[in-house]
Amino acid sequence: MTDSLAIESRGLTRTFGSCTAVRGLELRVPRGIIYGFLGPNGAGKTTTIRLLLGLLRPTSGTILLNGEVLTQERRELLRGIGALVETPSLYPHLTGQENLEVTRRILKLPRSRVADTLALSGLTADANRVVRAYSLGMRQRLGLALAWLGEPSLMMLDEPANGLDPAGIRELRGHLQKLAHDHNVTIFLSSHVLNEVEQVADYIGIINRGQLLFQGKLHELQRYQAPLTVVADGGFDAAALLKAHGWQVLKDSENLVEVQISLDEDIAAINRCLLDNGFHVYRLERRQETLEDLFLRMVMN
């Protein structure tokens, strides 16, 4: 199992004085997938990433990267890892190209990597401008380029969409999917926006107050999500029909039924079932879940 995991943590705990930022974390991140690490601000996401990068020492517990235990002495394990922690670490007095060159020299990479990475990030035209003059989005892209420079097999990205406009976020999404699926890169992506992660992640981990509440495939999360609201005539009869077909009806009224579903395919099946039985369906709606709603639901479960 360990060999197939890009990241594994065993009982990972980190305290700062009397405050426990991360408590007994048991992360299991398979290789070649996008792992969405979700949690509200202050949940322990950044502390976890810093622990995984060896920037912080665990109070207790073990970290395995690509099956090998990470220690301060085994820094070579970090060679296959690219990271963007919070804001990009850039030198504003240097140009975009020089910023990449600093890391290229340390990693002893071929010179061509700088130009290739700039091209991939769409920053070739601005490569010779000092970073001080870059927009927030351009800095974010350069930060991602910095993480990708060494062609890592594992990327840890902490809120990478921060500062990006909607077009930039969409571009980032496509870029991450391309890296994961075309280059077989494992991406550990932290965010506090559920919707943002849902669109790219294969796996999800949810952390709150330093503890992992959920970890698993994206569709496994669906069971915690908001029910489907069906607006149709003959609500009570529709509810009875759906119950008879095995769906879990949570609420029914004269023209409204709430059904717990686990897959998006269930929505189409419910619609077909109602139409086939002569009901008029006016609306099928699933409320966009916020992380807070999800946490409440998980705690209640």
Next chain:
Amino acid sequence: MKDLYPVLAAEGLKLKRTLALRLAIWCPTVIVLLVFGIYAGRSEKHSDADLLTGFAQLTLTIWTIILFPLYAALVAALVAAVEHQNESWKHILALPVDRSKIFVAKWIAGIGLLLLSSLVLATGVVATAEVLRLMKPAWSSSRLPSVMIFRGVLLSSCAAGFLFSIQMWISLRWRSFLPGLVVAVIALALMFVAIPRGIALFGSLFPWSLPAMAMSPHNPYRPIAVGLGLLGGVLVGAIACWHLSRHEFC
């Protein structure tokens, strides 16, 4: 050393367009021009064989006693600020490089700046002395101890190793400029109290007075100052690198 070179090359690039690099040229240049201005305004009648030696000594004295300790503190703060200000530690320290190499490279970059400024000072003194000779023909026979000047600034830079390592340690450990500045100011105040009162031994052991001790060829404590500056610099630097490698910056 082979493994250190790439980190050092990266450190060199980081200094591009920085205030630290500009100051390494401008600080000594300003001092040289200041003393040059004083001498250029002097009458040509006041002439003796050691006049240009006096010009060189005045420039070197102002530099080593008053400015160099403060300048070393400033260089340490500015070199460290390159990482502190941009929160770059979280990137640099997550790279697959032995952390101590990162700090050693920073030390070498800082020492390189100190040496550069000393070289600019010595070259500036010799060059402006030649200009004075051209401006005032009566001074053309005045001696200029060029070798003594270059040797003096080089030994003075070596003796500054101790104080620089202390300043560098403080600057890298704390994000704020303040701790380094406070230490430098207190140390200078102590130096100005101790030396005029003739506490020679204290003066020869005190890291901030070592560059001044090492400048004068007539100072009996010169070899001690240079040796202590180098030894103290290496020792404190090594302890600091060990400590900083284990420090959590993020």
